[in-house]
Amino acid sequence: MATQTPAPAAGLRETKKHETRQLISDHATRLFIAGGFEQTTIAEIAAAARVAKKTVTNYFPRKEDLALDHQEEFAASLARAVTARRPGESVLAALRRAFADAVAAQDPVAGFSGQEFARMIADSPTLTACLRGLHDQREHHLAQVLADVTAAEPGDITVQTAAALLGTVHRVLFHRIQTLTLAGHPNDQIAHTVAAEAARAFDLLEPGLADYA
Amino acid sequence: MATQTPAPAAGLRETKKHETRQLISDHATRLFIAGGFEQTTIAEIAAAARVAKKTVTNYFPRKEDLALDHQEEFAASLARAVTARRPGESVLAALRRAFADAVAAQDPVAGFSGQEFARMIADSPTLTACLRGLHDQREHHLAQVLADVTAAEPGDITVQTAAALLGTVHRVLFHRIQTLTLAGHPNDQIAHTVAAEAARAFDLLEPGLADYA
DNA sequence: GGCTAACTTTACCTCCGTCGTAAGTTTACG
DNA sequence: CGTAAACTTACGACGGAGGTAAAGTTAGCC
Incomplete structure (x- = not known):
């Protein structure tokens, strides 16, 4: 067996x-x-x-x-969402959908940690710095995947910028979830609020990156 | 006496x-x-x-x-560029021009450090982490200014995202300059190359943020 | 049952960052 | 003008993180 x-x-x-x-x-x-x-x-x-x-x-x-557990999973999440995207789906659409799914599932990787956990991170400069590094790793992995799918040079500025912009939206929304969690809001309400905010955030990138990849 | x-x-x-x-x-x-x-x-x-x-x-x-010297100057650079922008000039245009000026002047704050200095930073996890924190501070200061000029709530997702996106382009270009410096390119050539790349990078934000603020 | 390899333990070391303590200078007051 | 208080700075010492080397202990494999 x-x-x-x-x-x-x-x-x-x-x-x-x-x-x-x-x-x-x-x-x-x-x-x-x-x-x-x-x-x-x-x-x-x-x-x-x-x-x-x-x-x-x-x-x-x-x-x-x-x-901080599940660091590698976190760092690979965006790159994985792109490689596993549906046929014909744009990178932006895939990452937008991936975030929506994570919010709907209240995934800890998206920022849905308990209030005590969020407090622990917010109160520790060491952990916040470590979290910044993880966001950075996640962005680098995404850039690697984007360079692969677009057959671009690794140092291409468009690839680097696109990966950074897409990663940044996820990062901002991550911190938004953390902030609301710290303020004591229940997860259901946070999911509802952030889902709407995420639409606005991704829309800022839509005209510039809609037809990317 | x-x-x-x-x-x-x-x-x-x-x-x-x-x-x-x-x-x-x-x-x-x-x-x-x-x-x-x-x-x-x-x-x-x-x-x-x-x-x-x-x-x-x-x-x-x-x-x-x-x-790392001039940390506060670095963290305040983007916020200052916005507050000092020309009448009627959009935030994006001001930050685009600020970067162009910094590149033309080969400003160390934009990333034009010597090769040895860039090597020192690249070889040290502590310094790269510290640099990430400075980029983060710079983004927060920019978000504060954007909240002021748009009279928005501090936690408004559009403000947070716009500041993060604008800061990210500057960050990517900063790292680009560092990378080229590490590779041994002379500053004049770097300035010429990055000036062209910056146009492409900011253009990705142009359709989404052209009429912001 | 013995042997090999691994994991744990013990002990020690370096280095960063912070705490109380002493000495000097500036300022205020007689 | 002199003296003393108050502030600031330099010093030595301590606690904790991270790493190394050697010895003890246990699982896995004949």
């Missing part, structure tokens, strides 16, 4: 490894939300998880990795 | 302060370019300048402040 899932493979070692990682991550997020990201030390996390400090930094090289 | 010293205005203290700051900054940039930002320690800078470590961190709270 060919199982598609990368099954545990009977690996007791793999299982414990994953358990340990999850254990550390759970304690970390709990302590971060309770006491703040900057105020919580790695030593405290290690003590709470009953492991050595080195084990924590082994699984999570940087402290930010303990708080 | 000199009884009164009204004119000097206690200049001895101010003078020594400024001298010490410049002394530290000079040694820092020299060591950073010679050995890289991450590899150079504050202790080495302090030793070179013949002061205590604490004195360095007193003048420059963060290590990045030793390398």
Whole structure:
């Protein structure tokens, strides 16, 4: 039976490894939300998880990795939406639809984190800087895909600018969701509000990028 | 004996302060370019300048402040270009012209740093992250100005998006100049190339933002 | 049951950023 | 004009993040 899932493979070692990682991550997020990201030390996390400090930094090289999960998924989301777009669909239409879908699903990757989580990020300069870097990575991946589909040179200014503009709209809407979450609005209301705002935001790009790719 | 010293205005203290700051900054940039930002320690800078470590961190709270100067000027550049625009000139036209002027003048604020300086930034994750933060600040200041001139609510999505899109074009072109500088192109050639590319980049926003503000 | 390889642990180190402390200068007041 | 208070600056020391090296321990494979 060919199982598609990368099954545990009977690996007791793999299982414990994953358990340990999850254990550390759970304690970390709990302590971060309770006491703040900057105020919580790695030593405290290690003590709470009953492991050595080195084990924590082994699984999570940087402290930010303990708080921000699914980084690669986030960075690849826009590029994936373009490569998986429908035949004949423009890049802008695909990215517009991808955001609408993410909002409808209240996807955490689109910014629908809990209020406490949003507070943790907003209160930490380290995490906000890390988030900026993720938006930047996401834009670079999108530019790579756009260069592929348009058969343009990697340094082409139109590709770079188009990727940046498209990524920027997603970034602005991401922060909008975060802001509303911080203000205490319920997710349903945020989804309703942002869906309408997203239309206006993407419309600013529509005349310039409608027939791109 | 000199009884009164009204004119000097206690200049001895101010003078020594400024001298010490410049002394530290000079040694820092020299060591950073010679050995890289991450590899150079504050202790080495302090030793070179013949002061205590604490004195360095007193003048420059963060290590990045030793390398990146004129941060506030950079962050305010776009907002200033808008507030100082000609009567009847659109925001987009003002920012397009501001970039053209900066390129013509080969302004360091637009990205025209020396090759060694660009290398120092590109090789340092800390400095690139700091630069991202400066672009972000610049965008926020621009959004503030746009909210003022359009009499819109601060959280208005059109204002946020317009500021982000306009800031993004400047950011892409900034990185373009940096990339060309890293590749060893002379400033004159870069200015010529980027001036043409900037026209194409801003044209993507023209249909959507031509009549904004 | 023994061997190999890995993961965890321990200990140590460097460096950044921040805290109290001492010394100097400017200013205010007698 | 002199003295003392108040401010600012330079100094040494501490805490935490991140990395390295060596030893102990456990899973996986004969």
